[in-house]
């Protein structure tokens with residue numbers, strides 16, 4: 001990737017780790033990472049909501065250069081929405097990155113492209129950075145629909161944004177069949193789809209935005225495959241699920257440049 005796009009490696013913990021485990025994991029991660037790792041790579045962790053305050057306190061107290069992220073939010077600032085959390089509430093906790101439209105939210109909790117777009121706008125309005133997830137199912141891949149599906153999701157998710165807003169956000173290409181299956185996309189496939197995402201962003205928001213937007217790959221990223229995925233010119237980072245739960249594994253992914 002060009003030097004002006006700093007890689008972003010994010011750990012999406014999904015519904016794992018209580019707040020005690022979260023503190024231990026981040027302490028261990030901070031112990032494993034060195035100052036030059038943070039210079040080369042932005043690192044974020046996205047724990048369940050119940051851990052955010054504990055991690056905010058730890059990150060502030062120890063001045064850790066780890067970015068605090070969330071996995072989801074509602075689009076309204078407040079209201080009668082039992083069980084939901086607003087983008088503004090997350091921003092108050094020091095959260096700077098919020099995932100929107102993860103395939104698990106789309107498949108299990110009814111997230112649609114339209115709702116993803118509302119969440120993206122709310123995250124931006126609260127001064128944070130959205131990580132907009134896109135990706136095809138196995139069925140769609142086998143039907144040769146990957147590029148069309150991903151393109152539709154990008155267009156809908158980013159609809160109505162200004163070019164400078166698009167330039168600052170993150171798109172995560174996460175093929176659904178690669179999530180939690182141990183089966184990652186080949187570096188060539190990841191590159192092809194990420195390049196397509198960049199082209200679609202260019203069409204939507206112009207060349208500067210396309211050059212600036214960071215595109216992550218997600219789906220069974222591990223210490224053993226991170227380097228070859230990250231070596232692709234249009235892959236600017238990784239959204240890591242299972243392997244991010246273990247501080248050693250996650251640190252090795254962040255340190256992908258040193259893996260031989």
Ligand code: 13P
Pocket residue numbers: 012102174178179180181182218219220221239240241242243
């Ligand atoms: P895995 O790394 O466990 O496949 O999960 C990927 C993912 O969904 C990250 O958001």
